[in-house]
Amino acid sequence: MDMITDILTGFVSQMQKPTLAFLIGGMALAAFGSKLEIPEPVYKFIVFLLLMKVGLGAGISVRAADIVELAVPAVAAALVGIAIVLFGGQTLARLRGVTQVDAMATAGLFGAVSASTLAASMAMLDEEGIAYEGFIGALYPFMDIAALVTAIVLARLSAERKAAANISGQPGGAAALTVGEGHGNSNAQMVRGILLDTFRSAAISALLLGLALGIFARPDSVYESFYDILFRGLLSILMLIMGMEAWARLSELRRVAHAYVAYGLLAPLVHGVFGFAAGLFVHQITGFSGGGVVLLAVMAASSSDISGPPTLRGALPEANPSSYVGTSTGLGTPVAILSIPLWIILADMFIGV
Amino acid sequence: MDMITDILTGFVSQMQKPTLAFLIGGMALAAFGSKLEIPEPVYKFIVFLLLMKVGLGAGISVRAADIVELAVPAVAAALVGIAIVLFGGQTLARLRGVTQVDAMATAGLFGAVSASTLAASMAMLDEEGIAYEGFIGALYPFMDIAALVTAIVLARLSAERKAAANISGQPGGAAALTVGEGHGNSNAQMVRGILLDTFRSAAISALLLGLALGIFARPDSVYESFYDILFRGLLSILMLIMGMEAWARLSELRRVAHAYVAYGLLAPLVHGVFGFAAGLFVHQITGFSGGGVVLLAVMAASSSDISGPPTLRGALPEANPSSYVGTSTGLGTPVAILSIPLWIILADMFIGV
C-alpha cells in the first residue's frame, strides 16, 4: 500500500518536472483542439540552437578527452543503433499488416536518435545534479547514422532480392530519378550515397558543425553566455511542440496496422534496455559515468522525428510515411521522453549516479 | 505656468520610458513609410512567450493565494468585461453609420484584453518598483472571455430577432456552414460553442497553458532563468510591432463611420475608469494592492488585437472587420498603452502605491 503511494507520489513529482510537464501540456492543448501554434521557422530555429548547444558542448569536452574513453562508447553507440534496427526490423516485419520495407523504415527511425529527447534527458540530469561525460553529444551521430544506414541498406537489398525473384518489377520504377545523389549501382556506392545524404541532413549537419567548432575553434565564451543559458528555456518550448506534434501525428496511425501502436509503445523501453546494457558494459571497461549510461539508454530509447523521416522518404520511397512518422513522432517520442526518469532510477540502482 | 511645465516635463519623461518610446518609435517608422518588418512567425512567437510568462507567473502565485483573495477580483474582472460590452454596445449603436452588429463586435474587442497592453503595464510597474498581486495574470481570461461571449451572444440574439421580424432573411445564409464547431440551435448550445472557440484561441490557450503549468507543475526555475529574463526585451520589440501595426490598421478607419474614431480615442479612458472603480472596490474588500488596481484598470482600458478579431470574424460574419480591427488595433491599443501612466498616478492619489 505504502509502496503504491510512493510510486504514485514519485510519478506525480516526475510529471511536474518542467520538461515532462511541458510535453504533457502540449499534448493536452492539441487534444483540446487549441489553435495555438509555434510557427515552423521558430521551431526549426529552436531545434538548431539545441543541436548546436549539444554539439558545441560535446566538442569542447572532446578536446580534453582521451581516445579510448571516447572510442569505446562511440562503438557501443553505433552497435546499439544497428542492433535496434536488426531486432526491430525482424520483429515488426513478422506482425500482421506490416510490409518488409515499412518495418525497416520504422525500425530505422527507432534506432536513430531524437535530438529533443536527448536534450530533455541532459536537462533532467543537470537538474538532478547527476554528472555525465561532456562529450556524450558526440555519440549521437554514431548511433543515428549507423541505424539509418543499416535500415536503408537492408530494405533496399531485400527489395532488390524481391525484384530479382519477380522479374516483371514495378512499372515506371525504372524511370524514377533517385532522390538524393550519389546512389549508384554497386552496394558500396549505395552506402556512400546514403551516408552522404545522412551527413547532409539538417540535424546531423548542425550537430557536426557544433562538434567541429567545439573541437577546432574556441567558442567557449559564446557557448556559456548564449547557447548554454538559453538551453533550458528553449527546451521547454520544444517539449511543448513535441507534445502538440505527437498528438497531430497520432492520427496517422488510424490508417495503418495495429502492430505499429504496440511497437511505438513498447520499443522505446526495449531499446532503452539495449542502450542501458551497452552503457553498463562501457562503464565496466572505461569507467563511463552513471549519467553517461542514462544518456546512452535514452538515445537508444528515443526515435528520430526531425531528420530521419525526410532521409527515409528519399531513400525508401515505397515505405509509407504514415507508418513510420506516426509511430515515431506520435508514440515513440512521448514514450521515450516520459520514461527518462526510469533510466535514472535504474542507473542509480545498478551503479549509483 | 509652473504646473504646465511640470505636466509637460512629466509627460516627456513618461514617453521616454522604454515601453512607450518603442511604441511611438513603431508608429513613427510606419508613418515614415519604412520597409522594416518584424516577420509574422517572430511576432507570433514573441506574443506566445509573453503570454506564457504572464500565465506561468500567475500560476506560480495562484498556488499560494487563498480562494477569496482570488475569487473577488476574478468576478470583478468578468463583470467589468460584461459592463464594457453592454455600455459600449449601447453607445456605439446609437451613433451614425454604425450597425448593431458592428457596435457589438467593436465593444466586444474593447471589453476583451490586450496581452501586449497588459504586459506593458506589468513592465512599467516593475520598473517603478510598484508591487501587485502575482496572480493578476489569472484575471485576464475572466475579463476577456466574459466580454467576447457577451458581445457575440447579444449580437446573435439581436440578429435572430431581426430575422424573425423580417421573415424573408438573407439569401444563402442558410447554406453557410457555421465557422467554428458546436454552435447549435438552442442558446445554451450557442454559448457552449462560443466558449469553446474562445478557449481554443491561440492567446487564451497559451495563457491557460502557462497558468496550468504554473499551478500543477514546478516550472519556477525555467520561469526565472528564461521567461522572466527575456520579458522586458521581448516586450520592447512587441511595442514596436504594435506601433507599426496601429499605423497600418488606422487606414481601415477611412472606410468606416467617424463614430469609430471617437470611440477608439475615448473608450480606453472610460473603460479604464470602470476597471479602476472595480479595483478600488476589490481593494476595500480584500486589500487588493494599488498595483493590482492599476492592472485591472489597464485590462479594462485595453482592447484585444490578436485573439479577439479572428474569434469575432468567425462568430459574427456580418460584422465588418475594418471597423472593429481598425478601431481596436489602430486606436484602442496605442491609446490604452499611452495612458498606463494615468492609472498609476490615479492609484497613487487614491490609495498610494
Added chain:
Amino acid sequence: MDMITDILTGFVSQMQKPTLAFLIGGMALAAFGSKLEIPEPVYKFIVFLLLMKVGLGAGISVRAADIVELAVPAVAAALVGIAIVLFGGQTLARLRGVTQVDAMATAGLFGAVSASTLAASMAMLDEEGIAYEGFIGALYPFMDIAALVTAIVLARLSAERKAAANISGQPGGAAALTVGEGHGNSNAQMVRGILLDTFRSAAISALLLGLALGIFARPDSVYESFYDILFRGLLSILMLIMGMEAWARLSELRRVAHAYVAYGLLAPLVHGVFGFAAGLFVHQITGFSGGGVVLLAVMAASSSDISGPPTLRGALPEANPSSYVGTSTGLGTPVAILSIPLWIILADMFIGV
C-alpha cells in the same frame, strides 16, 4: 622561419575566434551541400536585433558626446563612402566585361556598410578588450547613405547622357513606372527620391530607430538586460548565415566577368586602407581612439549585403544583380570579415590600441 611560424600560428588562432570560426563553418557546410537552413524570418529578426543593438548603443553614447567629436568622424565616414564609389566605379568600369551601370552598382555596395561585418568587428574588439567610441554605430548611416546615393546618382546621370547621345533609347523604357517613389525629373528631386528610399530601407530604418531611441528615450536598462546580452550569441549565428549565404551567392559569379572576382577579393583591403587613413586623420584632430580607427576601416572594407541590394535593384534596374550581389555577398563580406584582425594589428602598430 620563426616569423612564418609566428604568422601561421597567429592566423590559426585568429580563425579560431568564434566570430571567424562560425563564418568559416557556414561556408564549409554550404560547400558540403548540407540541407541545414536558418529560416528567413529568423535571420531577418537576428539582423534587426543586431542593428537595434548597434543603434541603441550608439544613441546612448551620442547623448554624452560633444558635437565636434561626432561631426568630424561622421564627415570622414561620408567622404570615405563617396571616395570608394568614385574610385571603385572608375576602376571596375575599365575592366573587361563590366558595364558602366554594373560598375557603379557594385562600387555602391562596396562603399556602403555591412551590418554583420560591423557587428563582428565590434565583438572582436570587445573580446580583446580594445576600447572604441560608443557612438561609432552612428557613423554607419553616413558612410552607407553617402555611398549608395553617389552610386545611384552617377549611374543615372551617365545613363541619361548616353540616352541623350543615342536618341532612339530603349523600347518600352518610357512606360516603366519608376520603382520607389519621389523620383522626379530634376536632379534635386532624383536625389530626394533616392535618399527617401535609402532611409526607408529595413536596415537603415532599424539603425536610425535604435539611434533615436537611444538619444531621446531612456532605453538603457532594456539595452543592457537584453540587446547587449544576446549580441554575441546572435552574432555567432549571423556569421554562420553569412558563410552559407556567401557560398550560395558565389555561384552567381559564374555568369559574370572575371573582373568581379578580382574586385571582390581585393576591394575590401583597398577600401579598408581608405577607411584606416581617414581614421588616422580623425585621430589626429579629435583624439579618436585606436578602436574607432579599426571600426572605420572595417566599415569601409565591408560591403552591404542586406539593405543595399534591394535599393539598387529598384533604383538601377539595368544593373545585373548577379554581378553586384555575387561580388558583395559572395566575396566582399567574407573577405572583409576575415580581414578584421588585420586592421587591429595595423591600428596597434600605428597608434596603439
Added chain:
Amino acid sequence: MYQATKIVIITERTILDVVTKLIEQGGATGYTHVEAGGKGSRGVRSAIRPGISGVMANVKIEAIVRDKAKAEAIITSVSEAYFQNYSGIAYVEPVEILRPNKFEV
C-alpha cells in the same frame, strides 16, 4: 488525357476549413491551397503581413473535379454561403488530366 474542371476560390484565410468542407461535400476528391495576398473591393490583403490578428490574410484554394456541372454547383454554393460577408472570388477553368478515376468519388 481526359477533360476536367478546375475550381479556384480566393477568399479569407480564416474560413479555409469551412470552404474546403463545402468543396468536399460538393463531390471533389481533394483540394490544394496556398497562402495569398491581394486586393479587391474590400481593400488590400497580405499573406506576409496579415495583420497581427491574421484576419487580413487570403488563401487560394483549387480543386479538380471531373464534372463541370459539379464544379459550378460547388462555386455557387461557396459563393452564396460566404461571399456576402467574406471577401472572395471564384471561377472555373478547363483542364486535362491523366488519371480520371483519381478525381471521381
Added chain:
Amino acid sequence: MYQATKIVIITERTILDVVTKLIEQGGATGYTHVEAGGKGSRGVRSAIRPGISGVMANVKIEAIVRDKAKAEAIITSVSEAYFQNYSGIAYVEPVEILRPNKFEV
C-alpha cells in the same frame, strides 16, 4: 457562367508594387499574389531562400479581367515596362466566372 480572362505574371518580388499598379491602371478590379520560387533564363530563384537581401525571390500575380483585349494590353505593358531588366514571364488563360459585374470597373 460568364467568360473572362485570367492574366498571370511571374516576376521578381521586389517589383510587386509597381506591377500591380500597372495591372490596376490597365482596368483590373483586383489581383492576387503568392510567394514563388522558380527557374528560368536568369537562373534559380527561391521563395524560401530568397538570399539574405531578398532580391532573389519571385512572386506570382494573377488578375481576372472581363475583357480579353484588356488582358492582353496589361501583359503587354508589364512585359514592355519590366521584362527587359527584370526576370519574368506572363500569360493569359480563359476562365469562367459567376458574377461578371465584380470584374468590371
Added chain:
Amino acid sequence: MYQATKIVIITERTILDVVTKLIEQGGATGYTHVEAGGKGSRGVRSAIRPGISGVMANVKIEAIVRDKAKAEAIITSVSEAYFQNYSGIAYVEPVEILRPNKFEV
C-alpha cells in the same frame, strides 16, 4: 498571342528537386513553384504545419511549354516515376503567351 500549354504538378515538397529535373529533361525552359497544403487520397497535408520533419508539406509546380505533346510527355513521365509512391496529381491547361521563343529550347 501564341498558344502554349501549362503543366501543373502538385506533389510532396521533398521531391521538388527530382521532379523539376524531370521537367527540364522533358524540354521545359523553366518552372515556378509555390508552397502548398491540401488533401487527397493520402490525407491532409499542410504548407504551414508540415510536421516537424517537413515530410507532410506539398508543393505546386508549374511549367509553360510550347508544345502540347511535350507537356503530356512530361506529366506522364513524372506520374509514372513518382505517383505510385508519392502523393501527387498532375494536369495540363491551355494558355496564351506573348513571347514564344522564351519557351523554346
